[in-house]
Amino acid sequence: MLVSAIENGTVIDHIPAEKTYQVVDLLGLRESDTPVTIGYNLPSKKIGRKGIIKITNKFFSNEEISRLSVVAPKIVLNVIKDYEVVEKKTVETPDELHGIVKCNNPKCITNNEPMQTYFNVVDKEHGVLKCHYCDKEQDIANVKLC
C-alpha cells in the first residue's frame, strides 16, 4: 500500500468496503484534528473488497469499539506504538446495546420519549437485535444509528 506506516495510533482493518464511511462517521473522524488515512475498495482475500482506516495518535475506548460492532462486527483494530502492533482488538458483538441503535418501530416508547434505546442481541450469529421495550426484532445489517 502506498501509505506510510504510522508511528502511534490505530489501524482499523478488514472493514467491509461499503461500511467504510459508516465507520468514519461512527468514530467522528471527519472532525478529527490528527492525520487520518482512508483506504477504500482495497482487495482482500477474506472479504473481497475492504476498507482500511489509519488514525494517527488516536486510541479508542471500549464504548467506541462496541459502536463499531453494529456496522462491522468482524473488523480488527490494531493498536500501534512505535511502529509496532502492540495489541489486536477484534470487535465482539456485545450482549446488549445501549443508546447506539434506533428502534425501527415508530410506535416504540424509545422513539417517543427522551430516553436511551436498549437492545438485547438475541442471535449473534445472524445479527438479530430485539428491543427491550417493544420486543420488535431487527437485523443488525439494517439498523439506523442514534
Add this chain to the structure above:
Amino acid sequence: MKKHNFVTIADLNKDEIMYLIQMAQEFEKHPNRDLLKGKVVATLFYEPSTRTRLSFETAASRLGARVIGFSDAKASSVSKGETLKDTILMVSNYADVIAMRHYIEGAAQYASEIAPVPIINAGDGAHMHPSQCLLDLYSIYKTQGTLENLNIYLVGDLKYGRTVHSLIMAMRHFNPTFHFIAPAELAMPQEYKLYCNQYGIKFQEHTEFNENVIADADILYMTRVQKERFSDLMEYEHVKDVYILQNDMLGMAKENMKILHPLPRVNEIAYDVDDNPHAYYIQQAQNGLYAREAIFSYCLGITLDDIINDKTIIKSKY
C-alpha cells in the same frame, strides 16, 4: 420488599401464574373486602378503553382502595407536551400503584423502570395486555379444570391482536397445541411462530374456518378485527367479515369446549351463539374483576395466605 410490577406475562413462571389464579379463585368466592383500605390506586389511560378501565377501577373499589386518574390523555398534561416520565413520577407521589394504558409500545416497561411504585400494564399499543391474559388463563382454568395439554384455537386478527400473543407466551408452561386461524393478511407474525418453536409449543395454521376445523377445540378464542390497528382502511373493509362464528358451526364441538372473546365484539360472533352453552365470553369478562383484584394484591405485596385468612371480607346481608 421487591417491587412487583405486572408489565408482561412473559416474565411470570408457571408457579407465579398458578399463584395468581389461586388468588383470583379466592376473590371470586369473596370479591368485596377492605384489603386495600387506605390505599390509592391510579388509573392512567392515555387512550380510551372503557371496559378495561372500569374493570380495574371496580377491582380497586371492591377491595376498599380509592381511585384517581384520567380516562383520556386529552384531559391531562400530556396534551401540553409533558413526558411520560414526568407524569409517572408525579403520580407516584400520590398513588401506591399505577395501572396504565398507553398507545405507545413499551411505555409500561419504561414506566416500571423509573417509577418508585409498582406499574400494571393495562395495555401498551399492539404490544402486550397482560391483565387480559390473566383473566383469559383464569377463564380457561375455570372451564377446563386445568391449563395442561389443551387444544386452543385462535381465530381472526392474529397479526395485531395482542391478547393472542400474550396467551401464547403464558401458555408455554402448560404444553398446549395451538391452531392459528386467520386470513393471510392477518396471519400470526413470524416472531411468535419462532417463539413457539423456541419453547417447543405445537401449532398448526389454517385459513379455513368451518365446523370440521374447530371440532377438536377445547378453547375457541375469537378476536375482533380492530379497525384502529389498520393504516389502510381498504384492507380493513376487505378482511373484517371473513371469520364469523355461526351457531350452526358448533354441532361437532367437544362438550367441554368454550368460546372466549376479549370483547368488545362487532360481528365476529353471530348473536345466536350467545345462548349456546359453549358461549363463555360474558362470564369471561366478569372473571376480569377477580383477575384484577389478584393483580392489585400481587403488586401491593399481599400474599395468597393474606387473602385466604382475610378478616376484612364484607358479607352482604342481602
